[in-house]
Each structure stands twice: as C-alpha cells, then as structure tokens.
Amino acid sequence: MSGLHAERLTVQLGKATVLHDVTLAVPSGWTAIVGPNGAGKSTLLRCLAGLLTPRSGEVRLDGRPLARHTPRERAQRIAWLAQQGEATGELSSREVVQLGRLPQLGLFAEPGPRDHAIVQQAMADAECEAWAERRLHELSGGERQRVLLARALAVDAPFLLLDEPTTHLDPPHQVALVRLFQRLARERTVVSVLHDLSLALQADHLVVMQAGRVRAVGPAGDDEVHARLQEVFGHALRIERIGERFVAIPYLD
Secondary structure, eight states: OSSSEEEEEEEETTEEEEEEEEEEEEEESSSEEOSSSSSHHHHHHHHTSSOOOOSEEEEEEEEEEESSSSSHHHHEEEEEEESHHHHSOOOOOHHHHHHGGGHOOOOSSOOOHHHHHHHHHHHHTTOOGTTTBBBBBSSSSHHHHHHHHHHHHTTSSEEEEETTTTTTEEEEEEHHHHHHHHHHHTTTTEEESSSSSSHHTTTSSSEETTEEEEEEETTTTTTHHHHHHHTTTTTTTEEEEEEEEEEEEOOOO
16 A cells, blocks of 8 residues: 555644544645644644654554654655754755755765756755855745755655745745645645645645544545635635635635
8 A cells, every 4th residue: 555644643742632543545646734723733744754653543654654664764755844944054055955865865875966956956946046055044034944845855755744834935935836836746745734725725635634633635626625624713714716726715704
C-alpha cells in the first residue's frame, strides 16, 4: 500500500489530548488541512512527518510503519517546512537551500550537476534567486520563508509537508505559491496547513479539523466539505463560487 496514512492517531501534549483517534489516507495531489485555532492541524502534520510520536496509533509510509523507516529514509521521502523556520547562521541563502540535498547525498558526498540543477530550480520556484548570496539572518521574514521553502523543494521528495507556508508572504507571493503547489501536485503529494481559507480552497482536497478530530475529507469543491467547513467556524463565513474558484467570505449579517 503506497502513500502516507495515519491510523487511529491519538496525541497528548501535557494533560491535553490534541488528536483523538484520527485516521486519514492522504490523497495524491495537493491537500490543505484547515480548521479553527487549536483544531490539531499542525500536530497532525508533525505526526505525518515523523516529528511527533503519538500516544497510540501509527503513521504508515508506503505500507510500512513510519517508525520502522530509518531517519535518512524518512528524510528522503518526506520534505518538511516548519511554521517558524530558523533565522540565524552565517550560511548564504544558496547554501541553506543546498542543505536540502543532504538526505539524498549523505554527509560526505559532493553534489554533482544534477544536485546543482535541482537547487537552482528550487530557488527559481520559490522566487528567491535574487538574494542567493545573502545570509539568512539578513533577510526579511518573507524572503527567509521563500529560502526555507526552496530548501524543502530541493529535497526532491515525493511527499512535501508544509506548516503555514504562506507565513510572512505578501498577496502576490501567496498567489505564486498556490500556483506552484498546483503544479508540484501533478508529480508529488503536497500537504499544507493553511489558515487562509480562500487559498486553501484552491487545493485539490481539504481536510477539515475541529477539536482534534477530522470532520470532513474530500475535494475542495465538494458541497458537503464546504458545509462542514462553515460549521467548524461557527457559520462566521460562507463559501461562494466566483468564476471557476471558491472563496471564503466572512459572514457579517
């Protein structure tokens, strides 16, 4: 069984149970995980990435428990972008992106022409070539976010997990990121946690969460998924179709 699957995940942080018996088969394409604050979105994503061990249940990668894959195997198959990336260090932006090749190369192998081409393409996709020689801590929040995204892209992994990838990005770059995810999803599985519902609605699939549980999974244009989405936000918004796209509009009446 190929793909990424969560099976009956329960996660407890301190005394709080933040995931309750969550089962999810991650579909191919681009999936956006959405829900109100405290829904368990980032916790679920961290479990899928192997960064958080559940109290019960397991994540399976290509039919094997994720815990049985070596750290390098996981790093080769799953690329990760954290919600708050690091901002210190003396490496240039290009050198930071090149770190994304480590899972494929190991610590001691020299990068070859293919590796350099992948790094170059990742920086072009993330639109951060202009500051390739600047140090990470010298960049603005949005610039830094694009470099860290490029590092994740440079892994060239079949699964790309992104926690709030639009953080610090202005609207034009958010739109560019949506288009990038739509393109990447043709050849790999992209899973992103997003707070901006109108951006999330451009994904192929939505996972709607509330209070540590999955309330709905389905195509982003599905009426039932929209109904659950409006419900978990207390009907404070409505989903409307504008042209070929759906958008979330605050309900102020």
